[in-house]
Amino acid sequence: MMQTGREMPPPRLVLRGMVGVRQGRRLWGPLTLALSAGSALHLQGPNGSGKTTLLRTLAGLRAPAAGHCERDGEAWFIGHALPLADELDALANLRGWLGLSARVDDAVLQAWLDQMQVPRQRPLRQLSAGQRRRLALAPLALQPRPLWLLDEPFDALDAAGQSALCALAQSHLASGGALVLSAHQGLPAGFPACEALRLGPADWVGTVGQ
Numbered sequence: 636m637m638q639t640g641r642e643m644p645p646p647r648l649v650l651r652g653m654v655g656v657r658q659g660r661r662l663w664g665p666l667t668l669a670l671s672a673g674s675a676l677h678l679q680g681p682n683g684s685g686k687t688t689l690l691r692t693l694a695g696l697r698a699p700a701a702g703h704c705e706r707d708g709e710a711w712f713i714g715h716a717l718p719l720a721d722e723l724d725a726l727a728n729l730r731g732w733l734g735l736s737a738r739v740d741d742a743v744l745q746a747w748l749d750q751m752q753v754p755r756q757r758p759l760r761q762l763s764a765g766q767r768r769r770l771a772l773a774p775l776a777l778q779p780r781p782l783w784l785l786d787e788p789f790d791a792l793d794a795a796g797q798s799a800l801c802a803l804a805q806s807h808l809a810s811g812g813a814l815v816l817s818a819h820q821g822l823p824a825g826f827p828a829c830e831a832l833r834l835g836p837a838d839w840v841g842t843v844g845q
C-alpha cells in the first residue's frame with residue numbers, strides 16, 4: 636500500500652540551520668536535516684572537528700551558535716564522561732543512573748551485568764576500561780528511549796562488547812528508534828547501515844531515512 640506523508644512517523648530529530656562554534660571558529664554547519672525513525676547517522680571528521688560538540692548540542696547540553704534542533708521524545712547521550720561514581724560498585728551505579736528516570740528491578744540489573752560479564756560488586760575504579768564501556772551500554776539495553784546519541788561507543792570494547800552493541804542498535808532501529816554516533820575506527824561489520832556526515836564549516840542539507 637502506498638504511504639502518504641500523513642502516515643509517516645515523525646522524524647526523531649530535526650536540525651534547522653544549526654551552526655557550531657568554539658572559540659570564535661565555526662566547526663560545522665549550517666546543518667539542516669531530518670533523521671527518520673529507524674535511521675542512523677555516522678558523524679565523521681578528524682580530531683577537533685566538532686563531533687563531541689555536535690552530539691552534546693543534540694543532547695541539549697550546549698546551545699548552538701545559530702539555528703536549533705528538535706527531538707521527538709527523550710534521548711540517551713552516552714559520552715566519554717559517564718555519570719558514574721568510582722567508589723560504588725556497578726550495581727549501585729546502575730541503580731542511581733537508571734533510577735533517575737524510572738526504577739529498574741535489581742534482579743534485571745544483576746542479570747544484565749552477569750550477561751555482559753561486568754563485575755557487579757567491585758568498586759568501579761577496579762574495573763577495566765572495556766568493562767566500564769560495557770556498563771555504559773546498560774541504559775540502551777534496559778531503558779528504551781527513541782533517540783541515542785553515542786560518542787565513540789566502540790572505544791575499548793572487545794569483539795564481544797562490539798557485537799552486543801551492534802545487536803542493541805539493530806533492535807533499537809527495528810523498533811523505530813534512531814541514532815547518531817561518532818566512531819573513529821569505522822563501524823563493525825554487524826552494525827546497521829548508516830548515513831555518513833563529514834563535519835566541516837559548510838552547508839549540509841539532507842534527509843536520513845525515508
Ligand SMILES: Nc1ncnc2c1ncn2[C@@H]1O[C@H](COP(=O)(O)OP(=O)(O)OP(=O)(O)O)[C@@H](O)[C@H]1O
Binds near residue numbers: 689
Ligand atoms: N571545553 C572546551 N572549551 C573550549 N574549546 C573546546 C572545548 N572542548 C572542545 N573544544 C574545542 O572544540 C573543537 C571541537 O572539539 P570536539 O571535542 O567537539 O571535537 P571532536 O571531533 O569530538 O574531536 P575528537 O575526535 O578528538 O574526539 C576543538 O578544536 C576543541 O579544541
